[in-house]
Amino acid sequence: MPELPEVEVTRLSFAERIADARILAVRMGKPLRWPLGAEPTALLGLTVMAVRRRGKYLLVDLSKGWLLLIHLGMSGSLSFAVELPPAGVHDHFELFTTHGTLRLHDPRRFGAVVLTEGESSDMAEKLLGRLGVEPLGDGFGIGEFHAGLKRRNVSVKQVLLAGDVVVGVGNIYASEALFLAGIRPTTKASRISLARAAKLRAAIRDVLARAVTRGGSTLRDFSSADGQTGYFQLDAMVYGRAGEPCRQCFNPIRQLRQGQRSTFYCGVCQT
């Protein structure tokens, strides 16, 4: 589910409401991808200062220098409300605060909640340290992006997914951005010209920003922390459209596998 747009939409949907809340209690369900990394009781009494995002991670800044990292994995979503329905079997983390309850719902449990002593802790460094540049920020320069592609000997789509050149682009938006840029997903990253890299950079920024505006993509069950579903899937040019006509040239959209992930593209519009 959650690529950069879904994570950002989630952040926007509760960051202000949870600010200044004091943590009253914590409940943990089944194990997630990683252990919490500290005693849950360390959370009690702390105040939520802010909620930031880095790539597909949410960074919840807490008082006393603590940092709560939340990753939604493939099937995770957050809810935040004064009153939530009774917790179900797939609700694996709950933070009860003076402003409401923050709950992580994650059937597949590829998600994670990690409590660390700040962004420079070993754990935070391990999880965030190798992340590439933020695509919607000022640091996403054409020259650096082109150089990042240049030095990779795999397909451009796999470089986008890897997240060490640019973060936040997952399987949906990689296919979409490559379509918008007119680039075949199988093209070797090292063979992308500066002009095409510039086009791809613009396409990534465009598609991610528009997806945020549309509330993200709800393929199955994504919703933001206030329960809103996303609508970007309705705007998708290629993702999930194998066999359907290209919205630009009407030739059938093709599907292939790259690194155990499905890729969708138009064989005519993308070269």
Added chain:
DNA sequence: AAAAGCCCCTGGATGC
């Protein structure tokens, strides 16, 4: 060092 595969887990869709 970089790339390719494997694996974590649950549930829905599809096929026999």
Added chain:
DNA sequence: TGCATCCAGGGGCTTT
């Protein structure tokens, strides 16, 4: 209806 198989928005770890 029942059961097997495949697939899914991610990404760290191990093996080549």
